[in-house]
Amino acid sequence: MKVAILSSTPGHHAKAVRGLPDVEVVAAETWDAVEPVRRAAEAGARVLCEYPSAAKEADLKAVVDAGGDRLAFASPACHGEAFAVVRRGIAGGGIGELTTVLGSVTTRADAVLGAAAPYLLDLADAVLGGEPAQQVYAQTNTILNGRNAESAAVLTVRYRSGKVASFDCRRSASGTGRPAVTFIGDKASVQYDAGPRLLDGERPELGGEDLNALLLKDFVGSGEWPGPDGQAALRTFRIIQAAYESAHTGQPVDLPPGG
The missing domain is CATH 3.30.360.10 (Dihydrodipicolinate Reductase; domain 2)
Structure with a gap:
């Protein structure tokens, strides 16, 4: 499974995900995220995003549109x-x-x-x-x-x-x-x-409960995604x-x- 992480501090999440079996991580320290999300979605990858600290609604909507149902947000x-x-x-x-x-x-x-x-x-x-x-x-x-x-x-x-x-x-x-x-x-x-x-x-x-670990487990799992x-x-x-x-x-x- 290929997992893309878009975060201002991607190493925090990537370290935990890399410990899971059969997971390939692509981490990006960016929120100019439309192109990475689009490329990840086209490649069949799921994408985990943090909320942007500062962005315009049009920028966020472009990311959401690009990621489709493969996009999840960390909460x-x-x-x-x-x-x-x-x-x-x-x-x-x-x-x-x-x-x-x-x-x-x-x-x-x-x-x-x-x-x-x-x-x-x-x-x-x-x-x-x-x-x-x-x-x-x-x-x-x-x-x-x-x-x-x-x-x-x-x-x-x-x-x-x-x-x-x-x-x-x-x-x-x-x-x-x-x-x-x-x-x-x-x-x-x-x-x-x-x-x-x-x-x-x-x-x-x-x-x-370790909520960060459970978030990542839910993200890479095949069950229902309970987060946003x-x-x-x-x-x-x-x-x-x-x-x-x-x-x-x-x-x-x-x-x-x-x-």
């Missing part, structure tokens, strides 16, 4: 048995009708809307079955780091069915980048925490762009039909 929290159990429980009516999604994430990266919010949105998108967003509202600040990039953000998304998601993203030197999300229904709620449990509030507890595909990545990207616009104007931003 580790969508993988593993814990989230699969949560998804099955919600789909089976275990919490009644889902009404609200609440989530939070801390990251060591600046620009937390672009660096952290996508991984919360991916979890909501997976549970909502790709339902398009209708309206986005966001507030940000740069006080914590004194730089132009936002160090904290609150993001609220209203979906077309009336469901609402509200997310808290912030920068922290001890941030794990792993989201925690609570899904609230009209009968019950369920929480999913993708981060490792901490001992003494600082040291991660040993054991638990190209269309899901476009939905998330459009929400993030609307969030930046909302934070700049101080007003909610309506998305066009189709999200």
Whole structure:
């Protein structure tokens, strides 16, 4: 199997994939990615992308169109048995009708809307079955780091069915980048925490699921891909762009039909 990886730090993923049997890796440190994706798709290869740190929607859509159904995006929290159990429980009516999604994430990266919010949105998108967003509202600040990039953000998304998601993203030197999300229904709620449990509030507890390893296993496997595909990545990207616009104007931003 030939696997192409497009990432700003491709060695991180490529090292893990190269440990798998019968896998040939093509890694590219780029996000001028249309041509590599097109070539990989024509060669019959699957492509794993990270979310671009900065790109225009047209650039991302060109990558999605080039990769087709062979394109996948890296969102580790969508993988593993814990989230699969949560998804099955919600789909089976275990919490009644889902009404609200609440989530939070801390990251060591600046620009937390672009660096952290996508991984919360991916979890909501997976549970909502790709339902398009209708309206986005966001507030940000740069006080914590004194730089132009936002160090904290609150993001609220209203979906077309009336469901609402509200997310808290912030920068922290001890941030794990792993989201925690609570899904609230009209009968019950369920929480999913993708981060490792901490001992003494600082040291991660040993054991638990290695989500990066499970992501790669799902990617090279022949089963269902539980993470975002190209269309899901476009939905998330459009929400993030609307969030930046909302934070700049101080007003909610309506998305066009189709999200």
